[in-house]
Amino acid sequence: MSEQARIDGLKFAREGRRLQGEIAVAELPRLEDIVFERSGVVSFALAGSTIRQGKPVLDVAVEATIALVCQRCLGRMDYKLRRTSRLVLNEGSQALPDVGDEDPNTESIPAEEISDVSDLVEQEVLLGLPIAPMHAEGMCEATPAPFRDEPPSPFAVLDKLKRT
Numbered sequence: 001m002s003e004q005a006r007i008d009g010l011k012f013a014r015e016g017r018r019l020q021g022e023i024a025v026a027e028l029p030r031l032e033d034i035v036f037e038r039s040g041v042v043s044f045a046l047a048g049s050t051i052r053q054g055k056p057v058l059d060v061a062v063e064a065t066i067a068l069v070c071q072r073c074l075g076r077m078d079y080k081l082r083r084t085s086r087l088v089l090n091e092g093s094q095a096l097p098d099v100g101d102e103d104p105n106t107e108s109i110p111a112e113e114i115s116d117v118s119d120l121v122e123q124e125v126l127l128g129l130p131i132a133p134m135h136a137e138g139m140c141e142a143t144p145a146p147f148r149d150e151p152p153s154p155f156a157v158l159d160k161l162k163r164t
Contacts, residue, residue, distance in 0.1 A: 009114030013048035013056030073140035083128035
């Protein structure tokens with residue numbers, strides 16, 4: 001998706017539009033410092049609709065295999081990402097609901113924040129990645145180096161004297 005895709009979030013949701021595609025990981029600049037290498041693609045699907053009292057919503061799904069850096073061995077770790085979100089779009093000056101009043105399966109956001117598709121996809125990818133990715137125990141590429149024999153401490157002689 002080399003061209004910059006833009007949508008009008010409210011119109012997209014109210015008309016029940018759908019959009020799907022792929023974006024190269026290399027085109028998502030905020031992932032640059034997180035990934036092991038900038039290869040692969042992120043598949044996405046957007047679906048607009050309305051819910052109770054005509055509130056516009058946007059369902060977002062992203063799927064990818066992202067090459068991350070294992071924080072245990074610093075090697076490559078392929079992470080399978082699958083994330084879905086429901087965004088309730090709030091119009092203009094409409095106040096966002098209190099967190100306690102909000103459905104835990106949705107997120108309310110200002111509608112004007114939804115326009116750049118690649119930015120929306122990138123945000124969903126970032127939210128779906130682990131904070132400190134690590135291979136499963138025993139699966140790391142690097143194994144800890146065995147302790148090397150260290151020369152005896154010069155104080156070892158004193159320790160022997162103390163025991164006698």
